[in-house]
Amino acid sequence: MKDIVITSQLTVFETIQELPEDVQNLMEKAIEVRKSAYAPYSKFRVGAAILLDNGEVVLGSNQENAAYPSGLCAERVAIFQAGAIYPEAKILKIAITAASDNSCTDTPVPPCGSCRQSIAEYETRQETPIEIYFMGEIGAIHKSASLRNLLPFIFEKKLL
Numbered sequence: 001m002k003d004i005v006i007t008s009q010l011t012v013f014e015t016i017q018e019l020p021e022d023v024q025n026l027m028e029k030a031i032e033v034r035k036s037a038y039a040p041y042s043k044f045r046v047g048a049a050i051l052l053d054n055g056e057v058v059l060g061s062n063q064e065n066a067a068y069p070s071g072l073c074a075e076r077v078a079i080f081q082a083g084a085i086y087p088e089a090k091i092l093k094i095a096i097t098a099a100s101d102n103s104c105t106d107t108p109v110p111p112c113g114s115c116r117q118s119i120a121e122y123e124t125r126q127e128t129p130i131e132i133y134f135m136g137e138i139g140a141i142h143k144s145a146s147l148r149n150l151l152p153f154i155f156e157k158k159l160l
């Protein structure tokens with residue numbers, strides 16, 4: 001018998017100004033698109049901005065539905081859009097921000113499990129890491145150097 005230990009590492013930036021300039025711009029775009037969230041049920045608005053290696057930025061916000069499970073998270077709206085419009089481009093970075101209409105979210109909000117699984121597919125496919133930056137409405141930003149770092153014991157196509 002043996003244990004398998006996987007460690008995860010995050011880098012903490014205290015403010016947006018501490019981020020590299022391209023990531024600051026990306027996070028500003030995520031903050032802007034967050035306003036387009038359709039979140040009448042949860043009142044929880046999420047924005048995601050994806051930087052591709054062709055220089056394009058693809059955006060997404062969460063889109064809810066009266067049939068709750070039919071809604072979709074911001075990260076998947078963005079990443080599926082990137083895959084559909086620029087199928088040949090590699091995803092370099094994703095910036096994510098979340099804000100509630102009910103209270104001020106000051107803790108970084110990481111992508112949910114389903115979004116991690118969806119992003120994992122693209123990271124595996126392109127064979128290069130995707131940097132993920134996430135924050136709440138205010139406060140610190142957390143950076144994960146890859147999706148794999150956020151999703152240990154990953155389920156991916158080589159297992160099929």
Ligand code: THU
Nearest residue numbers: 042044046062073074111112115
């Ligand atoms: N949501 C996202 O957009 N991304 C996540 O990673 C977590 C949750 C959305 C889904 C739903 O519209 C609302 O936030 C509350 O769960």
